[in-house]
Each structure stands twice: as structure tokens, then as C-alpha cells.
Amino acid sequence: MPLGAGETFCQQQVDDVHAAAARGGAPILPHHRAAVRVKPDARSTAAGVRWRPTGRDSDVAFPPLPPTGLEDPYMTARPLIVRCGAFGDMVMLTTLMRVVSARYGSPVDVVSSGGWTPPLLMREPTLGHLQMVTSRKTPYLLCPSQWALVRWLRGRGRGPVYLGDIDPEMRALLERGGVHPDDIVARDPAGEDAPVLWPDRWLELGQRDPVRGYPTVDVDVAPLRFPRLIVTDDERADLSRWLADTGLHGPVVLLQPGNKRTHKRGRLMTADHPKHWDAAHWATVARAVLDSLPEAHVVLCGSPPEHPLLEDIRAAAGQHPRVFNGANALPIPRLLALIERAHSMVSVDTGPAHAAAALGCPLVVLFGAAPPGKWRPIGPGRIVALGGERGAASRVSDLAPVQVVDAWRQLHAG
Structure with missing residues (x-):
């Protein structure tokens, strides 16, 4: 079902959406799996739709994606970014979040770690859901946050996955969670010694497409280069x-x-x-x-x-x-x-x-x-x-x- 101009979507708990779908209720949209259709409000415009992230103090307008024909890959989950890093790494990740969000016309989900990550990203308007893991190195059987991640991944559906971590442990968790290799756009460590700033690397990664291509819109990424933090x-x-x-x-x-x-x-x-x-x-x-x-x-x-x-x-x-x-x-x-x-x-x-x-x-x-x-x-x-x-x-x-x-x-x- 294509995304209609003038419609509004508000974020709900992923489990509620899956339950509604199982009952034959609220539809799972091709571009926004974790979304529920609601009535348009005064802030909806013909130029696009507004996605109101729960717990944030501002609305974000996303342009409508082009009509999706039957021949197009069916996107049943929001774009996902996977990156576990230090304080500064997570600040710079906002560049990638903004690029991916703009290209797919959707908030992005993020898998990450570190106590600094929620307060850094919680106000970022392009954030959909933040899934935290306490450790990637701990054996799987001993790490409940890894179990929770795998359960969450298995319930998401399919969509583009931007993998910013190169460690095999995170790859293994994605595989356990049923992430299809054709959905992954992976950071390439080759050439990372070159003098290229990390936000510019994220700009490049965010403009790449997975093997299983999903509908995107053309985006001028230059205004998205600077990392962004929100203070309320x-x-x-x-x-x-x-x-x-x-x-x-x-x-x-x-x-x-x-x-x-x-x-x-x-x-x-x-x-x-x-x-x-x-x-x-x-x-x-x-x-x-x-x-x-x-x-x-x-x-x-x-x-x-x-x-x-x-x-x-x-x-x-x-x-x-x-x-x-x-x-x-x-x-x-x-x-x-x-x-x-x-x-x-x-x-x-x-x-x-x-x-x-x-x-x-x-x-x-x-x-x-x-x-x-x-x-x-x-x-x-x-x-x-x-x-x-x-x-x-x-x-x-x-x-x-x-x-x-x-x-x-x-x-x-x-």
C-alpha cells in the first residue's frame, strides 16, 4: 500500500503493531512497519507527511516516497543503523541517521550500546527506536540484552540495514536475528587510514543501497554533513x-x-x-x-x-x-x-x-x-x-x- 500524501503516522510500540497486524487490524505499511494509520491533523501537508516521534518535542516532515509498483522490493521495516561507539562516535553518527532518514522518507531505528547513547540520541528527530545492547563480546548465552536484540530483529521485517560496526560479534547477532545479507550496507574498513573525516564517511555510506534495493528519494546531502545534537x-x-x-x-x-x-x-x-x-x-x-x-x-x-x-x-x-x-x-x-x-x-x-x-x-x-x-x-x-x-x-x-x-x-x- 503506497504512502498517501496528507496522512499522518504516529509511532507505537513495535509489539502493539505486530499484534494489530496479526489480528488483521491496522495495516503494516511498506515503508513504515512500526507505524499505525491515524486521521490526518492540521499539520499534514500535501508536500509530505509528518511523523511524530513519541517523547520528542518537535515534528519532522518527511517527503513522500515515489509510488511503489509491484515489481519494487517490499519494505516492511524502517531503515536500521547499527553502530556501537564512544561518545564522539555517537555524535558523528547523527550525520548517517539524517542521510538515511531523508533518503527513505522515514525515521531510522538504531542498535547501539553505552550509557551515553540514549541522552545523546533521544532528542534526535530522525530516531525511531533505539535498541541497546550491553555487550557484544559477552557469550550470547550469558547476555540478556543480546537475546532481546535478536527477538526484536526477528520481529522487524525487512528493510535496509546500515552496518557501521566491523566486528564479527555484531555480524553474528544480526545473523541470529534473521537479517538478510542482501539488506545490509556494510562499512568497508579498507582505506580507513585515509584522511577522510567520519561525517564524510557516513555521508558516503548513507548514499549506498543494499543489494535488495528499496525505494528512495534523491537528496542533497550537503546540508546534512554536520553532526547534530538537540537541546530542549x-x-x-x-x-x-x-x-x-x-x-x-x-x-x-x-x-x-x-x-x-x-x-x-x-x-x-x-x-x-x-x-x-x-x-x-x-x-x-x-x-x-x-x-x-x-x-x-x-x-x-x-x-x-x-x-x-x-x-x-x-x-x-x-x-x-x-x-x-x-x-x-x-x-x-x-x-x-x-x-x-x-x-x-x-x-x-x-x-x-x-x-x-x-x-x-x-x-x-x-x-x-x-x-x-x-x-x-x-x-x-x-x-x-x-x-x-x-x-x-x-x-x-x-x-x-x-x-x-x-x-x-x-x-x-x-
């Missing part, structure tokens, strides 16, 4: 209350010294990591910021395990009253709202730097061994990348504080 009015209000309660008035400049290795290995191993920068260097940047912006506060960003690392920086800054340790006060929704409002950020190459770029926060990002040509954040704001000139031998410690301070001052230069 409620999250902005929470931030305002927190800033007032904490006494953080005036401009806020963010410093992000930690990275994912800090979470895994802690204080003793950090100094050996290519992204390590001495606490005294961070303190020098903090003092320079406060000299330039006397009414500002410097917020040291990090997760609770990084609190001791940030305290080292505060100590090196002489316990300055305008340098605040935010490690125990910045859950991800509040962190995103803070980044959106911040004057600027200085960060090592890590997830919050990609969030800052996506939210348009002026950014200086410090690189170690990771190549900037592959990992540099991109977004609508001003971004300066430093370091990485020695390739795999590069260390953030190669950078002098004066270089970083000069780059930060250039962010708001004319």
Missing part, C-alpha cells in the same frame, strides 16, 4: 537553575582535559596517554581565560571518575574561586545545554569536543596520535585544531600552553 527547553531551564544555584554568573568557558581512557584506567595511567596534557598547562589556560574575561567562570568538565584529575588542575590554578570542578555535576543533558550556552571550549580530542562542534560552541581541540584529518570535529561554529603533526608519534604534550591560549583568543577575533 526543559534542559535549558535546568541549566539556568543549576548555574544560579552554583553561582556561575557571566560567560562560561569550558575546559575538557579528560578522555575515555581516564574512565578505564584512572589517574595513574593518564600521563602515559597521547592525549595527556599536564595539569599546570590547563591551569595556565584557565588563568589566561580569566585575565581576558574577568567576569567569566572556567568550568572543568569531566565525569565523576575524573574528579581527582580536575582537582589537580584547580590546585595548579591556585584554587581560583572562578575555576569550578564540574565532574560531579554534569550529567549529559546538562552538559549539552552548558556547551550550547558556553562562550567557548578548549578540549582534547574526545567526545565532548564533537558535541561542542555540533552545538556551534567555538572550540579549540588538541590532538595527540589520532589524525586530525580523520577525527577533527566539524560543525557550524569556529573550530581550531592543534597538534597531530607528527602522526602516530604526536602527543598533546607537544603543544605549549601559549599556542593553546593564542588559538583560544582567535576564536572570537574579528
Whole structure:
């Protein structure tokens, strides 16, 4: 049954849809399996339909797909993206989500992992359903989240599957879930050492079609290149209350010294990591910021395990009253709202730097061994990348504080 102009669809639980189909009730649509037909409302237009994702604060208009003839493959599930990654990886994945959603005229389902993923993606308007797995490496018989994933996959039907993970464990889970190989568009690891940014790689992947071709529309992908994060009015209000309660008035400049290795290995191993920068260097940047912006506060960003690392920086800054340790006060929704409002950020190459770029926060990002040509954040704001000139031998410690301070001052230069 082709998608009719002016019709509206609202997301329901997948199990409810399957039950309705089994009873012969609400139809399963060729382009939107997890959808239920409802009456058009005033927001439906002849130009397309509006899909109202449950739990989101904005509607998203999707253009109608071309009429589907009997010779066309029958699409009985929404497009699926499979990607388990770190904080920054999931920020950049929004590029792929937007491209795939635009091409198929549908929200996309996502299979992923990590406690950071739901708060990063839950507000993305193109997200349909997020299916989480706690581990891909745990043996299948010992991992209930893998069982749940396989059950969910078996009930989805067929549609395009964009596989962003190259590990055999995820392939095995897709096979267990009955995903047909002809539906998979897989990331090709060959040539990934080339200096191509990840959002550009996702743009390319999202424009490919599976062997079993499904109807798409032509899309200009250039406006979809930048990753995107959504901050809600409620999250902005929470931030305002927190800033007032904490006494953080005036401009806020963010410093992000930690990275994912800090979470895994802690204080003793950090100094050996290519992204390590001495606490005294961070303190020098903090003092320079406060000299330039006397009414500002410097917020040291990090997760609770990084609190001791940030305290080292505060100590090196002489316990300055305008340098605040935010490690125990910045859950991800509040962190995103803070980044959106911040004057600027200085960060090592890590997830919050990609969030800052996506939210348009002026950014200086410090690189170690990771190549900037592959990992540099991109977004609508001003971004300066430093370091990485020695390739795999590069260390953030190669950078002098004066270089970083000069780059930060250039962010708001004319």
C-alpha cells in the first residue's frame, strides 16, 4: 500500500503493531512497519507527511516516497543503523541517521550500546527506536540484552540495514536475528587510514543501497554533513537553575582535559596517554581565560571518575574561586545545554569536543596520535585544531600552553 500524501503516522510500540497486524487490524505499511494509520491533523501537508516521534518535542516532515509498483522490493521495516561507539562516535553518527532518514522518507531505528547513547540520541528527530545492547563480546548465552536484540530483529521485517560496526560479534547477532545479507550496507574498513573525516564517511555510506534495493528519494546531502545534537527547553531551564544555584554568573568557558581512557584506567595511567596534557598547562589556560574575561567562570568538565584529575588542575590554578570542578555535576543533558550556552571550549580530542562542534560552541581541540584529518570535529561554529603533526608519534604534550591560549583568543577575533 503506497504512502498517501496528507496522512499522518504516529509511532507505537513495535509489539502493539505486530499484534494489530496479526489480528488483521491496522495495516503494516511498506515503508513504515512500526507505524499505525491515524486521521490526518492540521499539520499534514500535501508536500509530505509528518511523523511524530513519541517523547520528542518537535515534528519532522518527511517527503513522500515515489509510488511503489509491484515489481519494487517490499519494505516492511524502517531503515536500521547499527553502530556501537564512544561518545564522539555517537555524535558523528547523527550525520548517517539524517542521510538515511531523508533518503527513505522515514525515521531510522538504531542498535547501539553505552550509557551515553540514549541522552545523546533521544532528542534526535530522525530516531525511531533505539535498541541497546550491553555487550557484544559477552557469550550470547550469558547476555540478556543480546537475546532481546535478536527477538526484536526477528520481529522487524525487512528493510535496509546500515552496518557501521566491523566486528564479527555484531555480524553474528544480526545473523541470529534473521537479517538478510542482501539488506545490509556494510562499512568497508579498507582505506580507513585515509584522511577522510567520519561525517564524510557516513555521508558516503548513507548514499549506498543494499543489494535488495528499496525505494528512495534523491537528496542533497550537503546540508546534512554536520553532526547534530538537540537541546530542549526543559534542559535549558535546568541549566539556568543549576548555574544560579552554583553561582556561575557571566560567560562560561569550558575546559575538557579528560578522555575515555581516564574512565578505564584512572589517574595513574593518564600521563602515559597521547592525549595527556599536564595539569599546570590547563591551569595556565584557565588563568589566561580569566585575565581576558574577568567576569567569566572556567568550568572543568569531566565525569565523576575524573574528579581527582580536575582537582589537580584547580590546585595548579591556585584554587581560583572562578575555576569550578564540574565532574560531579554534569550529567549529559546538562552538559549539552552548558556547551550550547558556553562562550567557548578548549578540549582534547574526545567526545565532548564533537558535541561542542555540533552545538556551534567555538572550540579549540588538541590532538595527540589520532589524525586530525580523520577525527577533527566539524560543525557550524569556529573550530581550531592543534597538534597531530607528527602522526602516530604526536602527543598533546607537544603543544605549549601559549599556542593553546593564542588559538583560544582567535576564536572570537574579528
